[in-house]
Structure formats: C-alpha cells, structure tokens
Amino acid sequence: MANDRNEKTSTHDCAASAQPDSPMPARLSAAFRTVDCEDLRVVFARSATLARSYYRSTAAGDQLLGLGVAASARAGEQDSIASRFGALRDALTDADTLAHQDKIRLLGWSAFDPEYARDPASSWAGYARREIYLPEILLRRKDGKTSALIIGEADKLEAIWQRWEALLAAAARDHRSGRLGFTTTQSADHLWLDRDTFCYGVERVTKDHVAPKVVLARRVRLDMTQSIDLRAALQLLSESYPTCTRFAISSPENEDYPVFFGATPERLAQVKDGEVHTMALAGTAKANEGDALLNKPKELEEHQFVVDMILDSLAPYCSELTSDPTPKIKRLTNVSHLLSDISGRLKPGVGLAEVVDALHPTPAVCGTPRKLARELIAQFEGFDRGLYAGTFGWMDLEGNGEFDVALRCALAGDTQALLFAGAGITRDSDIELEWTETRAKFEPLLRALAAMVLG
C-alpha cells in the first residue's frame, strides 16, 4: 500500500507483537488514555500491512479501530460466533480488566460461508473464516475525541503502547500533510468476461427453478497503474456513501491482498439493552428509479423472502417482534433498495452473538432455502466469496453491539483489487437487468479506486 512504504522501519515492531492468533495470555490488564488523533482512517492505512487491524466508521461519525491482537478465542472452524464470544468473555471476566469492562470491544467477522471448501491458493488466504478477538489497542473516536484502550499483560502495557505510538505519530504527520493522492486505473483485467458464468446461474433459477431465490455474485479484478491509496479510497467512500458503514479489515499474512474494505448499506443486527434492530434490504433499482420498486412484484417478492426469514429466525429469541408493514426506499448514490426495518425485544440471556448466528446469511445475500442456496452459489459462482457477503462488527461484554453485512467491497493489494457484487435472482429475473444491477453495485469501489473503466 502506498502509505506503508515510507516508514516501514519505524513501525516494524508492531508486526512482531501482533500474532494473528495469540492464545489467551494468563492475565490481561488494561489501560486507558486519550489520544491526539483526528482521523482513524489514516492510522488504518498505515497499519494495514504491519499487523491485523480493523476499522469501521458509521453514519453518526463514530470511528473504531483495533490494532493487533491481544487475545483471540481459539475454536474449531465449525464453532459459532456465540461460542467464540462466550470463550473470550469468560476469560476476560476472570482477568484484571474489570475496571475497564464497559470500554472493552470484541471485534470479529464471519465469512459468507465459513465451511466453503477452500482452495489453498484462494485470494482469501490468511483471513480467518470466523473470528472474535480483543485488539491490543482499541482506538475510538466519538464526539470529536479519540481514546485508546491498551490491553495486554500488566507489566507489558507500557511497552505495547510505545510500539504503537510510533505508528500513531506517523499517522498524525500523514493527516497534517493534508492532500490525499488518487489512483488511476488503466487496465481492467478480464473485467466483464464472467458473463457466461453469471448467465448460466441466472438461467438455472429462471428456467429450471432450482430454488425460489439465489443471490449470484460476480468477482472482478482491477489492475492499477499506481499503488492503491487506502486513505484516499476510504475518504471517497465516506464522502459518496455517508449513510453506509465504512469498514476495513487487514490480514498482513496475505501478501497479495492484505486489505478488505468497503461501504455497506446493510446492517445485519444491532443489539442495545435487550432490543434488537435489524433490516431486510433487498430489491434494487437505479438510483433515480427507487419509487418504482414499490410497484414491482419481482422486487417485492425478493424482498419479502428476506423479511419472512428474518422474522422466522428471530422468533425463538424474541418476546416481541415487529416489522415495517410495507417497505420503504433506501436511496444511495449508485442504487436504491427496498428496506424494511425489523425490531424486537430479546429474551433474557440472548445477546448479539446468538442473533448473528441465527441470521447470517440472510436471503438478501444468500437466497432461500438457505442451505440449498448456499450449495448452488458454491456450484454456480466457482470462486471463494471469503468475507464478501459475510458479516463483521463489534460486541461489548454484555452482548450489545452491531454487525453489518460486508457488501460494496474489495479485496485489495498494492496495485490490484478484486471487487465483488451480486444480485438476488428469482423465477422472474431478467438477465440484462440483473447484470446491470451488479454493475451498479461495483460503482462505489470502482470510484473509490478511481477506476476509469466501466463495463
């Protein structure tokens, strides 16, 4: 990445400290301090190829950045988010972190299909399929102030902070230097040649009726003439998609594609004080044709599959559950979607981890019925979705937090990126319209990477 080149030596220690799957240290301690740092994107861009980092920024402007790994719940590939959350939380309750308990945030994600038979040469090598972990440094920017929570063994806290301080200072200099560079793209390798594969999948649903709904995605590779400037890309996403959650996850072990980032309009679930808030977001039109969605039976049916599944999946966990009686329109710069808000009161003892396991993946990104749609996706698409259409987010120790759906995103390396976008296919789908829809969904990342080619 462009930003890491200049000062790799001064921040090199960070990589050594942050083993991606550090086992749980015997006793964890925490320290809290305020930090002079206005833009956590800049810190992410600097840290991304040095140690695992995780960034998110919401419409409210709050930013969260996790640097390094203090502790990660070691569990089998099959284990749920809830079991990993439980393991980590239990270990922390025993540890000497209680004074800062309310500030602790566990970060994590799940791939679209954690059980997907992985090709060892997959572009997602190095990215955990399911992960819940506690970062070594948790930076939070809220109400114009930045704070840092440092987590590690008690006698090492100061050393941990000193290692990361160099990176924060370098990021502050980046921020003061102001001007952001932009990337140009001249070639777009096999950019739109996956059309036959896509059409085959669409026809299996529209003609052979293999399932009521299957969400089929495309993957596109971009080759740049210059290094990708992550700061610039994240800034462009914030400006063009302010109502979306911007996110970035790094896996420095993956030399070709160390960063996964994007700006998603879709929340999987938010839990706060026993209430769950989620949404069905499915059914898509051009940005200026949103209102017409309310009269399109195909889009309404596709949307209803998602509402029904969310209500069915949450029912066992909720004492009350309500959804919008009719969908509304979510307008974005590139597309409009049908949106139904869904809320519920959770039964005692149920937190975000259980909700995420119950909901993911919804028919908005998978299809219906879920198991069959997943199998068909693996069969028709022929590539590993990895974290695309997966879910990522944060949780506190009480089970509050938010997970979102990783859409409108790219897996990025120095001068290359893989972009992902899909569309819900039902019996009544029209190939041309679905193709155009995926093209429109690539737009945020094409623009963020300043791509010149639009197929």
Ligand SMILES: C=C(O[C@@H]1C=C(C(=O)O)C=C[C@H]1O)C(=O)O
């Ligand atoms: C699958 C994607 O988007 C999903 C599919 C939608 C649809 O088919 O109408 C709409 C929003 C998302 O839930 C994507 O952006 O890649």
